[in-house]
Amino acid sequence: MTEQFEAMPSDWTRALAIVAHPDDLEYGSAAAISRWTSEGREVFYLLVTRGEAGIDTVPPGQAAALRESEQRAGAAVVGVTSVDFLDHRDGVIEYGPALRRELTREIRRRRPELLITLNHHDTWDGRTSWNTPDHRAVGRAVLDAAADAGNRWIFPELAAEGFTPWNGVRWVAVNGSPHPTHAVDVSDHLERAVRSLLAHRTYIEALTDRKPEEYCRALVSQATSEASARFGGRPAVCFELFPR
Template identity: 35%
Template sequence: MATIFDPAVDQITRVLCFAAHPDDIDFGAAGTVAQWTRAGVVVDYCIMTDGDAGGFDPEGQSEIVRTRRAEQLAAAQQVGVRDVHYLGERDGFLEASTGVIKQVVAVIRRVRPDVVLAMHPERNWDRIQKSHPDHLACGEAVTRAVYPAAENPFAFPELEAAGLASHRVPWLWLYAGPSHLENHFVDVTDTVDDKLRALHFHTSQHPDSDRMDAVVRQLLRDNAARGGLPAGRSAEAFHVVPVNSAQTIAGF
């Protein structure tokens, strides 16, 4: 499927990335994020759950939220992210509820991004681990927030009254979804090491860093091959959706 996003035309200055758990963005998009920040793009993260169901050590569960926040902050700093926002939802119980959507709308209106990047709301049957229920809920909540709630001043009027004016998001980028929907492949060959360094901070979840590196490198090479990039390149894959671009008009 040919991409509809042209970096030479569709300029990006600010990006807001959503994930269900700490480490999700680093697996899905940290190479692309590193490229953006190197080019001067301002990138923020929003982590929707506290990751409190993660880890392997029962004795460490009382500190797992603090641990995972510290890991995510370090990983974000590795790829040049400006700020990390947290919604604090319970790990394993995230839902695209009105309350969660309102929180997402508030963050979008505060950051006012050109691109909102989020997990895909559709299940990936080829690699079910990409489709944790929290991942799907993240994608659904963010998609519903991007359109129409974030751009509708009459949705959540209390946010408008608090000074969070409506914002029309030009682009929605989705990751970790079904491969047949991917339509944009970012060559991240030059930032693979940045991505892996970011992932290495998540030691509470991924203690076998050598095995993780090998798997991630292969997945990136596979993405590049599917995207038609030259042999030996690495890529991250996205389903890019125009929301308020030159290809759309208000209300359609």
């Protein structure tokens, strides 16, 4: 018998979602975020790049502003009004202390109980579907920065800048992981998830020959249906949860 997902924790009020590119959250977490904001929880977005290398037919200089605009629109659909960018170059994010420091600063600034990120593992399926270097670098840096944020002796210069230690991160939730453990019932939030993904229309039109609306609806339906088999038959978004 397939092991069932546990329900995601609900005793929190503030989350910070940190991913590499515009659309990373809309391709997986948006329905869950829609539910959380509708319940009165506060969710902030932090994008490490502006996704300027993501559209083959649009030069990076034009794509950056376009993708930023689409990301803000997609976030607004699911109740997120705060969207920040770190300006790393798309496709060549480097994991290391510099990235951890930036994420630590933002965690201390937002002081979340829950961090949300995208798959940090080498593959998407646990076998041969290779993940991108940006996703791996950012996901791993988020997991590390969750601890860095609470340690006054790591990046002590941040305290001098006003970013005092925050040891209140209780979980890191990784979407798109090949090893999910928890899920969120999103039965009432599928339509908002579709519209949130559809906000990335320029990106999607360059990605597929299908009609954007059809593409988005099929993707959200498939993803939440696959998770439902391990969550009591309810449409769900799943995460690999790392408690702290």
